[in-house]
Amino acid sequence: MSKLTLNDLTKIRKQTQGINTNPNITRLMICGGTGCHATGSIKVKQALVEEIEKKGLSDTVKIVETGCNGFCALGPLLVVQPEGIFYVKLKSEDIPELIQEQIINNTPVKRLLFKDPATKKRIAKQDDISFFAHQMPRALRNKGQIDPEKIDDYIARDGYIAIVKVLKEMKPDDIIKEMTTSSLRGRGGAGFPTGMKWDFARKSEGETKYVLCNADEGDPGAFMDRSILEADPHCVLEGMTIAAKAINANKGYIYCRTEYQLAIKRLKIAIKQAKEYGLLGKNILNTGFDFDIDIYQGAGAFVCGEETALMRSIEGKRGMPRPRPPFPAHKGLWEKPSILNNVETFSNVPQIMIKGGDWYASVGTEKSKGTKVFALSGDVNNIGLVEVPMGTTLRSLVFDIGGGIAKKRKFKAVQLGGPSGGSVPEHLLDTPVGYEEIAKIGAIMGSGGAIVMDDKTCMVDMARFFMDFIQDESCGKCTPCREGTLRMLQILEKICEGKGEPRDIKDLEELSHVIHQSALCGLGQTAANPVLSALKYFRNEFDAHVIDKRCPAKRCIAMLKFEIDPDLCKKCGLCFKSCPADAITWKKKEVALIDKEKCIKCMSCFDKCQFDAIF
């Protein structure tokens, strides 16, 4: 391949669009995200290839392996385009029938369609499913639409138009102005205005500058950035190149956790293709502008997502935060002016350049504009990746898109911002998605992890879980975080073991306050948030543990009796069937009984009992 001119780019766009939007060609978009790979989409794709071949349909049916579609819990997923028919949980055995009915007879295979958990009805079209209907894909606009390993697919969807515009028509000032107008704020968690960040770095003096992309994504339950990289790697490269032009940098790094092998593979392919086309590297599109990107694989430490630690890690040093100032805009990577942005932040940039900052800012709340990607997980019906306009209520996120709570349980809380965030209780679910709005209720927007918890979740145990994570992931450098979170963890463990004392709650509050006030980096400063919000909204659960020695959610093993309440037991025997240790005796129409000698406290029966009869 030779370097492209503007004409070539336009030609490729037209050509590929011609194929990709040809109504006579059916495109089978098989999801190739990590989630669907894990559930077997590679085999399904193989079966599709064979079946299409066998039936001689190769001319009119194309198979496209896309990045993550978003509805990960139902994989392997397949979308039949242009009709938009949505198939879930496919197996390779289903494929002959699917091709026969869907492609040849043009009638969807009902049993393989999505079943609405509320209405129990099968829904054929992706757009009619409420999980998708309430979304507004911007950062994820190409998800499921393109083959991420084909640059032409990206170009066909207006890819690299922004680069042409930026390099040929815009000055750094114009770029930053557009970013400022868009009001885009950093999607990595803190929500710092991106235009302002770039402006600092642009004004910072220095011949060598760096553009860095944060793909460390260390929050438990978060997979937004991974999905973007897997589904649409070029948009991140393009966003970084635009940033480079804005601050006049010639070198960029993507700091990606090494566990994200598929993302890394696709990024590598994307970088190679972009270079071959002359859209990256020396003299981009003959404009005299040079910009190159390397991938740096991090070993997967949460703290390496913190900006100063991330830069030390790229420098080959121990990934440990250092005091700011100096800020990265002045002294970043190798002490040179640098900007660091999150994957999702960069992925929004090309569209802003094409459609304008005003377009981007046209949705959202007063201070939070545009859209936000969330990774919905936990006890919600529709687990997956979603993108909603700022201002969408959390209720809509959990109930309309998430489809409500699984297994007919009740909603208890949604944890936003992972180990740095807080849990939002039912009565605050009408809070709109937005940085200030969510901070006001004691959580943080964070990078988009949203873990939904049902009424079987013990909030003390949840707080303990996150504190355990923090203790493992603290870099150990500063006293309040290293020693303080250890003490908090010990106290929470003690409470979960039924040994809590009233003084412990006070100590937790005092430790939280001081750690927040005095820790060196964001990890420590926010480490107490899950505990504080749990104490604020679920104080009664703490009191139940500490004073009554009771775990209301029946999660804390030390406080469970492993007995069955004869009044609540409906004699169904589910517990009996679930016990791996044969510790339960039960006969039809009789109350079940647990033999404590044999019981191994595995909790299977608790999970199985529909009537909460075991305590």
Place this chain on the structure above:
Amino acid sequence: MKNNKSITINGNQFSFRPEDTILEVAQRNGIFIPTLCHLKGTTPTGACRVCMVEVKGARSLVASCAAPAMDGMDVQTESSDVIRSRKLTISLLLSSGHHDCLLCPATGDCVLQQLAYRYKVSGTQFEASNARYPLENVNPFIIRDFSKCVLCGRCVQACNDIQVNNAIDLGYRGSAAKVVTAGDRSLKDSDCVFCGECIQACPVGALYPKDALNKPRYGETQKIRTTCSYCGVGCQMHLHVKDNLVQKVTGVDTAPNNGSLCVKGRFGYDFIASKDRLTTPLIRKKGKFCDASWDEALTLVAKKFTQIQKKHGSDSIGVLTSARITNEDNYIAQKFTRAILKTNNIDHCARL
């Protein structure tokens, strides 16, 4: 307005230099802010969080050792929030290991002990953590007692930023953090050259000379300033002396060494009181060394030199001097060789 930049600390205004931190302005003006991890001459790491101060308008407390002084800053060094944080931080450190001062070689000279006393923190708020790593004493010079380490990182700074030996760094995470060599091996199997800079930097009793446990502690010795006799650099050192015996050597923070010493200067002092040490000139008589006076010895040497010179000529004599004497002594030696012995055969071992 450029020259009128000022910062307010505890209600008083002070001017400052462009590169000053809050701590430096405070120290210059006699305002006490406690520090633990701060090590002069190195980039602040902001690790211990003992030096936190309150800055009006800041989101949280600010580490004064790392924060640049800025125009219009309004700083409180002992506000209630500062004290609240400082006390808890000290309390956390005291319970982070075995801080049993009675049996610690650093007692009296320990920053943590001083902090606990000043801020009246008993260290009983939390149960003391068990020692996570065993004490290391497998080299001839340094004992590493991890149960007393407060992970301030000063030793790491001393080793990497001052001595540039890069033998140690922080390893592991969370409360499992530890100062480690490459591969967490013992010092003797690492790049360590046993300069002991880390011992001197350690604010507590986590690093100490091998023999310290059997020696007098701080307060029992007298400090005597002297110049190191090992080489011509002229490092300034304190001999810590008790009963006319050197018990320990530390570097003095002044030119030329600014507090540093090398392995010989710091640890190589046992010769001073060695029984094998020569205390008087010896003259070999009938194959046996016999005590002599300086006059006797010098007269004999002068006589022999003159004889050799007469019989074999000046160039039959050569002089070799040593780096263990001063530049001035070396100068005199070459002068003596050329002017008195009348030969150019003068050389220097130029090593130790």
